[in-house]
Amino acid sequence: MAAIDLKETGWRVFGASVAGKSHLDQGIPCQDAHAHVKVGASLVAVVCDGAGSARHSELGAQFVANTLAQALAHALRQGASIQDLHDGALAYAMAQVRGALEALADNHGAVLGDYATTVVGAVMGPSVGLFFHLGDGVGVAQLDDGGEIISLPANGEYANETWFLSGERWRDQLRLLPIPRCVRGLVLMSDGCMPFAMSKHNAALYAPFMGAVQNYLSCMDDIVLGEQALAHTLLDPRTHQITGDDKTLLIALRA
Template identity: 45%
Template sequence: MSWQLFGASAIGASHIAGDLPCQDAHAYRRTESGFVGVVCDGAGSAAYSDIGARLVCAQVVDVLADAITPPETLTAEVARDRVAWALAGARNRLARRAVAESHALKDYACTVVGAWMGAHGGWLFHIGDGLGVARLASGDTVSAPENGEYANETFFLTGRDWTTHLRMTPVESGCESVLLMSDGAMGFVMDKGGRQVYAPFFDPVARFLRSSDETPGNEALQATLADARTHGITGDDKTLLIALAPPA
């Protein structure tokens, strides 16, 4: 059996009020022994960050999913190099588009949080805010947001120092589920400290998705993220990607 993969992005109330597009994006793909998933959050101040987020998600997922070597067999240095190579390719594609459209590269700014998983573990990779978490029987392995000097400041793939801010987190064998999310979803998916998944939200969602096919599961997740009750928690766009491991 293969991993069950689900994902949704919902526009935030502040974006609706400001007549802005949803600037979050996500993509995922199964591999022979695991999956690759990526969530990108476009910078609110960047004019074409929605385009940047979609392009980066799609390209990074495709490049890593085509890799032959299982990710869990790679050393930390090699895994980081391969993720950086995939990210650099997406960044270069953004740069070419910016030149062709007479835009600046920073107009496509987005954060990145992703998972590259095989049958016996893998890696979380991360630039900027948002959050990734791998759930194991021993507890949650969390890739936390990285903010700048101020709480609303973060780092983007389009920044000159993006490689400095690329963080890799190993995931051990026995992972039961992986969650990737933009910062807009963190307020109800994670506990108040952001250190572990908020079980009253996730457990019923996971039970439903376990018994669901991909399309209805994605539709249900989309409806959950778009629920008006989330507007009291955040006005931001919300993206959540959930990967459920096959039964042991």
Template identity: 25%
Template structure:
């Protein structure tokens, strides 16, 4: 498995003197990878800490008791549903612990801790081919990469050239209700979990919402109606996959891309994390 990621400070955050409020973490288990990206709420000063708490909780819990690749769909569905709730609960427990310690340090009479101070959105994925299991709270998004030759009749170079992109975890559409954060009331009831079985799996890419302008196309690019919603930019994802396969997973070109003029269309922080199936 080739695992690589990068995060850069958004231009608006840089101008305002704010640090990067995104976080990402990955665990490479050999035949399996666990990915997590989190986007701290820009209006909260301590949201960067909340984002780090989120990816730590996700990676810790999603590496435990992963079903085997041969397991039935029902097993995978039950497992990720249970893990999704536990990720939210663990985030809230850790956040309450941090804020509780702050309240004690503030001395007698300090007001109750506001969990929203650590507000963050999260997207996480467990990649164990041919399965991918997703957990999501908020507006981060995820793209599945496949090749056209599950039977293995073409070369690896040809597979890279034929990569296909599928936006399986889209960001909220314009005008949709504001998505929840992990700190939102009832977040355990609003966590989204699902699994994908894909024998032609080539990779998985997670991104924070600041990357939407860089990585997603308007449907008009493919002569589709606006109702079709955003579509993954095949040039971005195909180029990313080809570059990382060619350099063995060196993330520096990805960091340069996120820092370049093409990414200046958004002032938000940008974070991209991916796992590519070797030979896939």
């Protein structure tokens, strides 16, 4: 989705959101979205997964991904640090975006829940960063030493239940996970990618798949062509045998 490059940062970001088989069969648009903004040497990246039961979830996911990425980038431009974001600035930005989403719903004769979406994202500075997470999906920070910091999905008491920005208890469910070291890469994904992009129990990225994808993208000089290849990979019919869900994968590689 949206991407604004203020100046060369060393980050190369590839993202794709594609409809799953169940939505393709029914002619329903993809209800996932992604966005990123580069601010100097920092990166803001967001992935949203609209609720399948919500009337306008594809619009909610697009609006929240784009607007939240822009809001956090604005906070960085105004001098906010990663610690500031952790201590309240990030939650404040999410509250502002939620308010704007509610105004959008009012203007279209809808209710906030019609635009329900999960959120998983990261703000990564030159040396430290932060995951922010509401609902399912996964975020992975790849460390220089080969280790990984993983922001895991959160689900409710019942199967297929998760948490959305539109929910009344969204602040209680918002999770922040510090990234205390420099990283060589960031990966964000909606839950549709997890069965083939994550290993068992989401313990790590699934190397046979993610390693091949990242190695290929690391050799791509053209971001647009790289994103087209990523989308083509996510649309491979073999993925339909694993999941019928929409799929979003955002991969940020530090040069």
